Amino acid sequence: xxxxxxxxxxxxxxxxxxxxxxxxxxxxxxxxxxxxxxxxxxxxxxxxxxxxxxxxxxxxxxxxxxxxxxxxxxxxxxxxxxxxxxxxxxxxxxxxxxxxxxxxxxxxxxxxxxxxxxxxxxxxxxxxxxxxxxxxxxxxxxxxxxxxxxxxxxxxxxxxxxxxxxxxxxxxxxxxxxxxxxxxxxxxxxxxxxxxxxxxxxxxxxxxxxxxxxxxxxxxxxxxxxxxxxxxxxxxxxxxxxxxxxxxxxxxxxxxxxxxxxxxxxxxxxxxxxxxxxxxxxxx
Amino acid sequence: xxxxxxxxxxxxxxxxxxxxxxxxxxxxxxxxxxxxxxxxxxxxxxxxxxxxxxxxxxxxxxxxxxxxxxxxxxxxxxxxxxxxxxxxxxxxxxxxxxxxxxxxxxxxxxxxxxxxxxxx
Numbered sequence: 001x002x003x004x005x006x007x008x009x010x011x012x013x014x015x016x017x018x019x020x021x022x023x024x025x026x027x028x029x030x031x032x033x034x035x036x037x038x039x040x041x042x043x044x045x046x047x048x049x050x051x052x053x054x055x056x057x058x059x060x061x062x063x064x065x066x067x068x069x070x071x072x073x074x075x076x077x078x079x080x081x082x083x084x085x086x087x088x089x090x091x092x093x094x095x096x097x098x099x100x101x102x103x104x105x106x107x108x109x110x111x112x113x114x115x116x117x118x119x120x121x122x123x124x125x126x127x128x129x130x131x132x133x134x135x136x137x138x139x140x141x142x143x144x145x146x147x148x149x150x151x152x153x154x155x156x157x158x159x160x161x162x163x164x165x166x167x168x169x170x171x172x173x174x175x176x177x178x179x180x181x182x183x184x185x186x187x188x189x190x191x192x193x194x195x196x197x198x199x200x201x202x203x204x205x206x207x208x209x210x211x212x213x214x215x216x217x218x219x220x221x222x223x224x225x226x227x228x229x230x231x232x233x234x235x236x237x238x239x240x241x242x243x244x245x246x247x248x249x250x251x252x253x254x255x256x257x258x259x260x261x262x263x264x265x266x267x268x269x270x271x272x273x274x275x276x277x278x279x280x281x282x283x284x
Numbered sequence: 285x286x287x288x289x290x291x292x293x294x295x296x297x298x299x300x301x302x303x304x305x306x307x308x309x310x311x312x313x314x315x316x317x318x319x320x321x322x323x324x325x326x327x328x329x330x331x332x333x334x335x336x337x338x339x340x341x342x343x344x345x346x347x348x349x350x351x352x353x354x355x356x357x358x359x360x361x362x363x364x365x366x367x368x369x370x371x372x373x374x375x376x377x378x379x380x381x382x383x384x385x386x387x388x389x390x391x392x393x394x395x396x397x398x399x400x401x402x403x404x
Contacts, residue, residue: 146372151386158387165389169366173359229362231369 008052010073015102017069017095024099025073026066030058033132033280034108036100037065038116040138040259041087041202042152042163042195043186044072047113050265056273060280061109066099070194085197089206092119097127109279111135114233114258115202120222121212121241128220133279135272136224138258140237141244142207149203153193160188163195170258172229175267183262209241217247221282223275224248227256251275285356285399286312286319290328292398299398300326303391308384311341312396315349321395323388328395343380345396351375355396358403367393 010027027045029052037048045065052063067074070085096119100108109132112120117139124134152162167187171180187195215222222245226238235252242248253260253271260268293299303326312319318334320341332339347355347370354364363369370376378385385392 147368148382151383154383154386156383156387161390162386165393166368168390169368169393172362173365229365231363231366231372234363 006049006053007055007058008049012073013099013102015098017098018091020077022069022077023075024066024069026064026099026103027052028062028064029053030060030062032060032062034100034103034105035061035063035276036096036105036108036110037063037261038096038110038112038119039065039068039071040114040116041198042071042190043167043183043259043262044068044074044189046072046186047183047259047262049262050269051261051272054269054273057269057276061276064103064105064108068095070191070197076191085191085194087115087198087201087205089119089122089201089208092201092206093122093126096123097130100130107132109133109135109276111137113137113261115198115206117224117233118202118206118208121208121215122206124215124217124220124222124245125208125211128216131220133221133223135275136222136238137260138226138230138233138238139224139241140233141209141212141241143203143232143237145203149196149199152199153196159192159195160190163190164188166195167259170230170232171263172227172255172257174229174255175257175263179263179265183259186262209244212241213244215245215248217245221279222248223251225251225253225260225271225275227253227258227260229255229257232258285352285402286314287331287333288402289321289395289398290330292401293395294327296398299391299394302326302394303388306388306391308342308388309340310380310385311344311346313344313346314352317349323395326391341380343378343382343385345376345378345385345392347376356399356403358400360400367396 044067048065070076117136120134120136164184164187242250309322320332322329
């Protein structure tokens, strides 16, 4: 039997971010409006496999999912062995804009989940004019620590297993087993301390509650989609954030959890396709 | 529900494999009722029902009985579907050596959710 090949192409790009050259891995498919996809904390771009493989989307969009430095097949920067990885709002924002610029993307749509759903709120504040639209999946303006993330990088706890167990619970019991366990696997493959380093942004440094009122959705439309089973960025958290942003469009996705694009691709695409169609037809 | 955990777990190799490195006793409280569960290489001994006098355990997981009822629904509602969902809402308390709990978290989540299979 011959192989069934997907339409996704994976490549490595050498991109300078904050004075350091990074070897980044990214996957892309399709042609048209650039759509940059941002994965969740401690995972990688494989979460967007269904979006990249959806012909209805790739007919009009060039979908790009890059693995953040330290994640997936992207390398940590030279000298990583001498530092602790810790994500911040500024570094994350500059990283996304550097990738978009280096790949020559003209006013991309940016869609991010969880930490990605948080950072799109900062992109809305700082880079709205350079972006066509923003889509926040599981967006919350802040999530207070409710468990000790130091356990995820501990000499006597298997980091991969612990990270996988954290991700497992955030999904909906209604999502298909195969996709839930695939999502868990991505988490189990993360490098030591990387999930914890991302959570520093998510649960400590990246509190954007006081600033989101200044977002101007007239410059760049903002869509917020949240799965009802997420207890990290819950529907209540998303609605609280949206209540402070004039013109933000909120959709609560029934039966989905914290990783909608990865845990239940078919259900998620049902929500995403009409929204991308709206962005495309509005974009003159 | 909780007393059925040994048969539900021990008959399911897909759960047992996640606990094959676990050899510990932990406490589960369903309201005021205490239970001790002893795990040996992923298999669970018959559950001991309290009250106990000076019995040792490594960690305890405590929640009200209404919380476990919601947790053990066949398809639990959002916010009641995972041990850490209960933690986020403040409806479960972990005590004792939490390193052991974190080291076997995947297994423990599957073990504690096993009674859902008995729900109508």
